[in-house]
Amino acid sequence: MAKNIQAIRGMRDLLPDESPLWQFLEGRVKDVLDRYGYREIRTPILEMTELFRRSIGEVTDIVEKEMYTFQDRNGDSLTLRPEGTAGCVRAGIEKGLFHNQVQRLWYRGGMFRHERPQKGRYRQFHQIGAEAYGLAGPDIDLEMILISRRFWQALGLDGLELQVNTLGTVAERALYQERLVAYLSAHREQLDEESLRRLETNPLRILDAKNPAMKPLIDAAPTLLEHLGEASRQHFDAICQGLDDAGVACNVNPRLVRGLDYYSRTVFEWVTTRLGAQGTVCAGGRYDGLVEQLGGRPTPAIGFAMGVERLVALLQEQGAGQGLNNPHAYLVLAAGAPQQQGMLLAERLRDEIPGLRLISHCGGGSFKSQFKKADRSGAAYALVLGEDELARGVAGIKPLREQAEQREIPFDGLKGFFLSEVF
Numbered sequence: 001m002a003k004n005i006q007a008i009r010g011m012r013d014l015l016p017d018e019s020p021l022w023q024f025l026e027g028r029v030k031d032v033l034d035r036y037g038y039r040e041i042r043t044p045i046l047e048m049t050e051l052f053r054r055s056i057g058e059v060t061d062i063v064e065k066e067m068y069t070f071q072d073r074n075g076d077s078l079t080l081r082p083e084g085t086a087g088c089v090r091a092g093i094e095k096g097l098f099h100n101q102v103q104r105l106w107y108r109g110g111m112f113r114h115e116r117p118q119k120g121r122y123r124q125f126h127q128i129g130a131e132a133y134g135l136a137g138p139d140i141d142l143e144m145i146l147i148s149r150r151f152w153q154a155l156g157l158d159g160l161e162l163q164v165n166t167l168g169t170v171a172e173r174a175l176y177q178e179r180l181v182a183y184l185s186a187h188r189e190q191l192d193e194e195s196l197r198r199l200e201t202n203p204l205r206i207l208d209a210k211n212p213a214m215k216p217l218i219d220a221a222p223t224l225l226e227h228l229g230e231a232s233r234q235h236f237d238a239i240c241q242g243l244d245d246a247g248v249a250c251n252v253n254p255r256l257v258r259g260l261d262y263y264s265r266t267v268f269e270w271v272t273t274r275l276g277a278q279g280t281v282c283a284g285g286r287y288d289g290l291v292e293q294l295g296g297r298p299t300p301a302i303g304f305a306m307g308v309e310r311l312v313a314l315l316q317e318q319g320a321g322q323g324l325n326n327p328h329a330y331l332v333l334a335a336g337a338p339q340q341q342g343m344l345l346a347e348r349l350r351d352e353i354p355g356l357r358l359i360s361h362c363g364g365g366s367f368k369s370q371f372k373k374a375d376r377s378g379a380a381y382a383l384v385l386g387e388d389e390l391a392r393g394v395a396g397i398k399p400l401r402e403q404a405e406q407r408e409i410p411f412d413g414l415k416g417f418f419l420s421e422v423f
């Protein structure tokens with residue numbers, strides 16, 4: 001027998017037992033974004049490789065080693081998107097979305113990175129992200145963070161901690177980078193191989209190094225906060241003040257540098273200690289230079305992206321999602337009741353009761369086996385229709401999740417029953 005084909009390593013199927021929790025998350029998140037006036041944008045999953053090289057940066061983990069890049073039949077180099085911002089900016093420039101207007105956008109979908117698969121880290125994963133264009137002040141930075149806080153409230157997630165930092169302007173960062181390189185070069189012997197390489201290519205990323213042996217060195221390094229100009233300092237202070245006023249604890253983490261090159265000024269992450277090493281569930285920041293870098297007019301911009309798999313794992317860890325989307329009722333047919341009558345009753349109920357989740361038994365079988373299926377479906381009630389019930393215009397209602405007797409309800413009382421018992 002031929003060997004069964006399996007899913008690609010690091011790419012997961014979302015099975016129907018888990019999808020209600022995803023839908024719950026996506027629904028709540030969309031509601032929040034709607035309430036802040038963000039509109040959805042959907043861009044292609046494939047883009048020209050050049051787009052990611054120019055936006056994310058040549059010397060980043062993503063571009064150096066994580067992209068799914070291939071030549072298509074025309075010989076063009078294409079890449080499966082590793083993140084959503086580049087596509088948004090590309091579309092915005094191409095379609096003139098940024099010209100003299102503010103845009104509040106959001107997106108969702110699969111992203112692809114060739115990383116080592118582990119808990120919370122996959123090769124296809126999903127993000128929901130938001131981006132705002134055309135606003136330079138700290139008010140929109142604050143809005144972004146407040147939106148994300150509202151997500152956690154809407155999802156019932158707790159224990160998430162906000163970390164913020166500022167990366168300053170390009171000029172401030174260049175000055176700081178000189179100081180940092182001087183400091184790190186003076187302590188070369190304490191740098192690991194990766195960091196020695198970064199020292200030449202992307203020294204700021206050394207602050208992000210995960211090697212515990214380097215922690216004391218990094219902790220004692222000069223910080224960018226000490227090298228900010230007046231405008232950047234005011235921008236950052238306004239955000240911290242706004243967070244404080246809104247009751248969000250603002251933990252300034254001077255080591256927070258983020259993996260992508262294109263950030264400027266504000267960066268932030270929401271982290272949890274409950275997911276092991278992969279604890280960042282939401283990450284974002286300002287990227288004022290990117291639109292211009294990709295050929296558009298100078299346009300201030302800020303955004304964030306959430307890792308859906310990690311948020312779902314956190315929801316599961318908190319025990320959320322039990323019985324989400326379970327059917328309210330499962331219609332079983334007792335001896336003598338024609339299948340067609342059952343289907344008609346089910347249709348009538350679906351007409352009368354919007355939102356009713358009702359499975360109509362199909363495929364025959366004994367009364368007992370139908371009841372077993374009703375139970376296994378997770379339905380709250382079995383709805384029983386037999387020849388005798390049909391003749392009298394009633395249905396039997398048997399609670400499946402609690403000990404209680406079956407009762408009889410006339411067909412035209414079923415709507416009232418479900419409205420009061422189930423909704």
Ligand code: ATP
Nearest residue numbers: 115120121122125259280281282283305306307310
């Ligand atoms: P990490 O430090 O975990 O690698 P990152 O800095 O590469 O994260 P971003 O590019 O900022 O991540 O993506 C935003 C969010 O998307 C992350 O905070 C995380 O929740 C999620 N994410 C990133 N990469 C993956 C992945 N390979 N699998 C699952 N989720 C991911």
Ligand code: MG
Nearest residue numbers: 061062115259
């Ligand atoms: Mg990464």
